[in-house]
Amino acid sequence: MVMVRAIVRPEKTDAVLEALMDAGFPAVTKVSVVGRGKQRGIKIGEITYDELPKELLITVVKSKDKDYVIKTIMQAARSGSSGSFGDGKIFVSPVEEVYTVSSGVKDEDDLVAQAGAADAGGEG
Amino acid sequence: MKEVMAIIRINMINKTKKALADAGIPSFMARECLGRGKGVVDFSVLRGAEKGYEEAISQLGQTQRLIPKRWLTIVVPDKLVRRTVETIISANQTGKAGDGKIFVLPIAEVYRVRTGEAGDRALDEA
Numbered sequence: 001m002v003m004v005r006a007i008v009r010p011e012k013t014d015a016v017l018e019a020l021m022d023a024g025f026p027a028v029t030k031v032s033v034v035g036r037g038k039q040r041g042i043k044i045g046e047i048t049y050d051e052l053p054k055e056l057l058i059t060v061v062k063s064k065d066k067d068y069v070i071k072t073i074m075q076a077a078r079s080g081s082s083g084s085f086g087d088g089k090i091f092v093s094p095v096e097e098v099y100t101v102s103s104g105v106k107d108e109d110d111l112v113a114q115a116g117a118a119d120a121g122g123e124g
Numbered sequence: 125m126k127e128v129m130a131i132i133r134i135n136m137i138n139k140t141k142k143a144l145a146d147a148g149i150p151s152f153m154a155r156e157c158l159g160r161g162k163g164v165v166d167f168s169v170l171r172g173a174e175k176g177y178e179e180a181i182s183q184l185g186q187t188q189r190l191i192p193k194r195w196l197t198i199v200v201p202d203k204l205v206r207r208t209v210e211t212i213i214s215a216n217q218t219g220k221a222g223d224g225k226i227f228v229l230p231i232a233e234v235y236r237v238r239t240g241e242a243g244d245r246a247l248d249e250a
Contacts, residue, residue: 001227003227003229017190026160026161027159027160027161027162028159028160028190029141029157029158029159029195030157030158030159030190031155031156031157031158031191031195060225060227085214089130093229094229094230095227095228095229096126096228096229096230097205097209097226097227097228098225098226098227098228099209099211099213099214099225099226100223101130101132101216101217101223101224101225102217102218102219102220102221102222102223102224103154103219104217105214
């Protein structure tokens with residue numbers, strides 16, 4: 001299993017979530033974050049904005065689905081046809097173990113259909 | 125060292141905090157987050173569709189709704205991973221979908237900012 005963490009523009013979040021849902025990866029966790037990148041924020045006149053609001057999307061997928069998920073996020077999160085500064089970053093890190101709390105079962109890479117960050121449903 | 129990342133129900137946070145402290149794992153980080161899993165069920169849409177509202181029926185299958193959750197990050201030495209995972213599961217298990225997920229990730233290095241200690245020593249309780 002791998003964890004894919006994508007930092008995307010807030011206005012692109014819905015497009016990414018929809019693309020992931022259509023691609024068959026519904027399980028996602030979203031957190032609002034602020035940050036800056038290589039461009040050191042945005043300078044407008046005299047003021048530099050270096051805490052730009054972004055959304056952090058976390059999803060855990062099987063290793064073999066990694067490239068497809070990254071491609072899906074990349075296409076949906078890009079602004080314009082060729083992309084521009086501030087579209088975000090995607091980080092991939094290994095996940096050693098995954099447990100589902102409701103069943104208490106450890107999910108194995110090839111057994112689980114699709115394990116996501118948040119198992120939603122029920123009464124929250 | 126391992127990072128135990130758990131996504132749990134928001135109303136379970138106090139119970140989980142207590143259970144972890146009792147198990148000897150008092151330090152952790154918690155955040156609010158939104159999420160959805162593989163079995164997203166929007167009950168208001170379901171109930172509406174049951175009663176035959178056209179609007180609700182058209183929304184069936186469009187599950188864009190994200191559910192508020194708590195996101196816990198706990199960094200523990202290798203030998204405490206099992207205990208941490210079992211504590212979180214036993215505190216949060218209701219048996220229904222939506223109880224959450226636990227991920228165990230490798231951590232390369234840990235430092236304590238106050239003293240500059242590195243590795244497992246930085247995780248030891250003083």
